[in-house]
Amino acid sequence: MLKLRRDTAAQLLALVTLLGVAMAFYFSAGTRFLMPGPMTSAHGGIEACSACHTKSGTGKLGWVHGLVAGDPRADSKACLTCHKMPDTAFNAHGASADRLQESTIRLTKIAAGRALPPSARAQSVAFPMQDVVSGGLFCATCHQEHQGGKFDLKRISDEQCRSCHVVKFDSFDGSHPNFDTYPFKTRTPIIYDHAGHFGKHYPEIAKKEPDKRIPETCASCHDSRADKRVMSVMPFEQVCAGCHLDQITGKTRASGPKGVAFLSLPGLDLETLAKKKAPLGEWPDSDAALTPFMKVMIGRNDKGRALMASVANVNLQDLSTASDDQIKTVTDLAWEIKRLVHALISGKASDVLADLNIATGAKLSPSLVADLTASLPRDVILGAQQEWLPNLAQEITGGPISPAAAAAKAQSNQSPPVADEPPPPEAQQSDAVSEPVATDTEAEPEGDGKVAANKVKLDPPTCVLRVLGACVMFKDPNATVPPPDSANDTAGAADNTESGPVPSTARTLSEPMRAGLGDVVPAASPERTEKVSDKKDDLLFPTDEERRELTERRKAAGSTARPALGTAGGGAVSATEGSPVDGGAPMIAIDSGVDPESWAEYGGWYRQDFAISYRPIGHKDKFLYSWLFLTGPQAPKGSTSPAAAVFDVLTSKDAQGACTKCHSVDDIAGKGRAVNFSQPSAQSKKGRFTNFIHEPHLGMTDERGCLTCHSLEKGQPYLKSYEQGDARTFVPAFGAIKKDVCQTCHTSSKARQDCLLCHKYHIDGAVTPVMSTKLRAP
Amino acid sequence: MSDVGAAMGKVVARSAAPPMRARRPMLGRYTGQAFAIVTLSAGLFGLVWLYGSALRDPRYLDGWILAGGMILQLGFHIAVKSGGLSPKSAVRWRKVHVLLGYLLIAAFASHCDLSLPETALEWMLWTGFVLVTLSGVLGAYLAWSVKVRGIVDERTAFERIPEQRAELARKLQTLVTRADPASAALGLPVPPHDAWIMDLYTTHLRDFFAGQRNVSAHLVRSQGPLKQLTGEIEDLARYVDPQSKDKLTAIRELVVEKDRLDFACVQQSLTRGLFFVHVPVTYALIVLSILHVVVAYAYASGVW
Known part of the structure; x- marks a missing residue:
């Protein structure tokens, strides 16, 4: 009887329970009633179960859909809505398969012969990991929700870490493997030879310039205030500029041009072109080379690229053996250059550069164009055009003018234009050409040439009022113009005239370096090409060999040719038969006696010979940076593309600005090359398995300071490793950190030693994106 | 006298305390059982820890151990109710029932991660299990203590x-x-x-x-x-x-x-009263447990 009652009660209670649950479920709002526990505080605001449980449908019974097998990754992908991660998020550590394989191979070697801890052995036997990791490691593998608001969702035990790893050990102070090459996985982005500076440069500077500030401690250059993880280097201006700023601006440059030739009028074999009756129009007798920047600009469209490809193997200054097709190609090139110059004057630089077919082909932003041209003043180009191609506007609109017409035009230009007079016909077509501009201080040619120059190109009146770049009021043309001091420049012009073809010293310069130069002492001769192993971190202090070479060059230059600084280089069109003659330089109002390059001592644009050059203004020069940044991805090593030519010029050993003296250049697989302008930061440390923070350790060092952990390795070929582009092939300046150093504190009885103290699972971290918010239309 | 003795002999024999020799093996047996329970419970905790260390959700392991144990207990109940067990087998299986119940306490503690529940459904599950367990443990203790003391033998229905x-x-x-x-025969007052x-x-x-x-x-x-x-x-x-x-x-x-x-x-009333809690609450617990398993798998993250 009792049993019967008990059984009846049992059945009744089961029924009541069922009904009670059903009613509670029915009357409760949503399905939170089923929730097994509160979520962590960070996720507490999530209301809908389906936000994370993607298999759950809508409605109160929608959750039953979850019983049907679906995409096992779906829930984890939902996590990535807020926690942005790369495509490899579900790989172990979020690392790429290649990287994991590489690590596994390395660690397998370490693991060979090591004894497994008993618990690890038991776990491997009882619950092998292959089936867990084979399909990917999903978020909930480690982060298990619904365990309360204060639950540490990121908590993971050492044993859990160990379960996947090839190398299994008990603890850090136990059988954790010794460090290999930590912390150096790649070379440092900044090339800084600590040993060389400590042992050589600083003592020498202290001896020569006692007043100069020399770093006393590591903290003089490094600090961790901005980024507690990395001992970052203080700004260049604070710690490097004292010695290295002049190298950037070129003040201490012993040889070679101090500016980068940007635009030039390349020298052509005018005699042959005239013989072949090439419709060249006016062209000065330049001996400059085509700058790589011009190659990039000319090659901004298909036609230009084809043209550049056609003239790639043509010696522009010796066309005696050129075929008719090559003559035509050279003529086309000349006209393309004319059109480029014209476009830069008549339009905006952004109109020309915006079409540059470099980088990804995307349209360049105005700010980038401004950086790429370093805000090149229009007047500089205009002045160059007035001197080099005075009839450019007429030629662009009416085709090539004959040499006779050019001479006549030059005659007519003897009288400076009067403001009240109507503009000449060509001026109606191009305001840019007709606009009188005060030219740079150029030296005059001497003798007949001087007369010719005066006839051809008189200085236009000075503009006294300019609005938006256009001159609205000119200086009275009848005003007295001080006579130019021709004494200095005459010699230079004479030298240039007498020297005839480009001297051998100038020829030895690389083509881009030679651009626009009549005759300069080469920055690098073949003899000076150093062996790789001889490379030194020294521009301030030339070696004895270098000093001797410089002395010899100065002597040679004194007797034969001197740099044609400040000369026009014969940039005039001949009055007869279309051949160029000397003496085409414009009349100058003031002769400062300072060559243009020196005039631009503090950086900026200047015109010299047949080139418009840019002299770096200092550290972080935007012109150099933007060209390196833009051309690097298109400049794989060995490439002959125009972009690669620009990159090579700016990263060569003797490049102006000396950017790559300190900023290393990395080969990026499939992406050209990149100059490392950024110094290490926490951001740049992404992708690493080890996570070290300097800050808490700074007070733990002994009397050796930083050297407690970082031992300076002297005599290592540190600099040599920067001569190639693989950042992972290198020789560190400091020795690797030893495990014993860490183990002085991190033991079971002292400081923490769990895996997550030093290692991070998500090597690339996770980013929480700003949710898109649509703004209402007004 | 002899009549009195004959009348009372049966009573005296039944009320006699069990001899000390018999108690010692019994205590030894119970100690062995307790040791086995503790050992198995520790082993279960170790297994769950090992499982969790292998990047698996341990709640699934101890949850299924718990569910499996409950199914076995339910099977015993059904067998007893259906009369499928002989009296001897029933006694033997009752011992297994009690032993398994103790092990399920360890599984439950592991499943709850030694903490209290935080939601209504979990509280219901927790309360149900605790009631079933307490009633079972108390009933088993009563039976054990009475048996050990020899106050009530099994024949006392x-x-x-x-x-x-x-x-x-x-x-x-x-x-x-x-x-x-005899007094009447003497003729004295x-x-x-x-x-x-x-x-x-x-x-x-x-x-x-x-x-x-x-x-x-x-x-x-x-x-x-x-x-x-x-x-x-x-x-x-x-x-x-x-x-x-x-x-x-x-x-x-x-x-x-x-x-x-x-x-x-x-004592037997008390035991039966406890059973009156133990069995009906078990039925309710089974209903809740089925719901719990369904919900757990419906909301599974797909990892396990």
Whole structure:
């Protein structure tokens, strides 16, 4: 009887329970009633179960859909809505398969012969990991929700870490493997030879310039205030500029041009072109080379690229053996250059550069164009055009003018234009050409040439009022113009005239370096090409060999040719038969006696010979940076593309600005090359398995300071490793950190030693994106 | 005398305490069982820890261990109810039932991560399991303690206690009302010994034997009321002749047997009451557990 009652009660209670649950479920709002526990505080605001449980449908019974097998990754992908991660998020550590394989191979070697801890052995036997990791490691593998608001969702035990790893050990102070090459996985982005500076440069500077500030401690250059993880280097201006700023601006440059030739009028074999009756129009007798920047600009469209490809193997200054097709190609090139110059004057630089077919082909932003041209003043180009191609506007609109017409035009230009007079016909077509501009201080040619120059190109009146770049009021043309001091420049012009073809010293310069130069002492001769192993971190202090070479060059230059600084280089069109003659330089109002390059001592644009050059203004020069940044991805090593030519010029050993003296250049697989302008930061440390923070350790060092952990390795070929582009092939300046150093504190009885103290699972971290918010239309 | 002895012999033999030799193996057996339970529980915790260390959700392992154990317990219940077990098998399986119940406590503790629940459904599950477990453990303890003390043997069927109690009352009445034939044969004035015994009967014994008495004392396993009553009997025994002394001795044994029956009745009532909780709540728990498993898999993250 009792049993019967008990059984009846049992059945009744089961029924009541069922009904009670059903009613509670029915009357409760949503399905939170089923929730097994509160979520962590960070996720507490999530209301809908389906936000994370993607298999759950809508409605109160929608959750039953979850019983049907679906995409096992779906829930984890939902996590990535807020926690942005790369495509490899579900790989172990979020690392790429290649990287994991590489690590596994390395660690397998370490693991060979090591004894497994008993618990690890038991776990491997009882619950092998292959089936867990084979399909990917999903978020909930480690982060298990619904365990309360204060639950540490990121908590993971050492044993859990160990379960996947090839190398299994008990603890850090136990059988954790010794460090290999930590912390150096790649070379440092900044090339800084600590040993060389400590042992050589600083003592020498202290001896020569006692007043100069020399770093006393590591903290003089490094600090961790901005980024507690990395001992970052203080700004260049604070710690490097004292010695290295002049190298950037070129003040201490012993040889070679101090500016980068940007635009030039390349020298052509005018005699042959005239013989072949090439419709060249006016062209000065330049001996400059085509700058790589011009190659990039000319090659901004298909036609230009084809043209550049056609003239790639043509010696522009010796066309005696050129075929008719090559003559035509050279003529086309000349006209393309004319059109480029014209476009830069008549339009905006952004109109020309915006079409540059470099980088990804995307349209360049105005700010980038401004950086790429370093805000090149229009007047500089205009002045160059007035001197080099005075009839450019007429030629662009009416085709090539004959040499006779050019001479006549030059005659007519003897009288400076009067403001009240109507503009000449060509001026109606191009305001840019007709606009009188005060030219740079150029030296005059001497003798007949001087007369010719005066006839051809008189200085236009000075503009006294300019609005938006256009001159609205000119200086009275009848005003007295001080006579130019021709004494200095005459010699230079004479030298240039007498020297005839480009001297051998100038020829030895690389083509881009030679651009626009009549005759300069080469920055690098073949003899000076150093062996790789001889490379030194020294521009301030030339070696004895270098000093001797410089002395010899100065002597040679004194007797034969001197740099044609400040000369026009014969940039005039001949009055007869279309051949160029000397003496085409414009009349100058003031002769400062300072060559243009020196005039631009503090950086900026200047015109010299047949080139418009840019002299770096200092550290972080935007012109150099933007060209390196833009051309690097298109400049794989060995490439002959125009972009690669620009990159090579700016990263060569003797490049102006000396950017790559300190900023290393990395080969990026499939992406050209990149100059490392950024110094290490926490951001740049992404992708690493080890996570070290300097800050808490700074007070733990002994009397050796930083050297407690970082031992300076002297005599290592540190600099040599920067001569190639693989950042992972290198020789560190400091020795690797030893495990014993860490183990002085991190033991079971002292400081923490769990895996997550030093290692991070998500090597690339996770980013929480700003949710898109649509703004209402007004 | 001999009649008294013959009448009471069965009672005396049943009430005799088990010998010490028999208790020692029993204690050893229980100690062994306790050791096995502790060892298996520790092993279960270790297994779950190992499972969790292998990047798996341990709640699935201990959850299924718990569910599996509950299914086995339910199977035992069904077998008992359906009468599919022989009495010997039933006894054996009851031991397994109790042992498995102890192991399920460890599985439950592991499944709850040694913490209290935080939601209504979990509280219901938790409360159900705790009630089932407590009622089971207490019932098992009662059975064990009674058995160890030898107060109630297995032959003391709960349903027969009232009958046995009435039998004792009849025996007592017979004993008290029977006159001593030897005294009557002497022809001397009758001593008042029988009157004293009758007085004892009317003032104390009749009511005591009328039904279940001293429930609260038996719940707490107090023997105070019994000692008080037997004390009265022993006090009287000092003033009576040997024949009456024998009678009082027989009465005392009847009192002890009646008290044993009362104790058995209380204990078995308590046990049955606990079963009244244990079984119905188990049914409710099974309903909730099924729902819990369905929900757990419906909301599974797809990892396991």
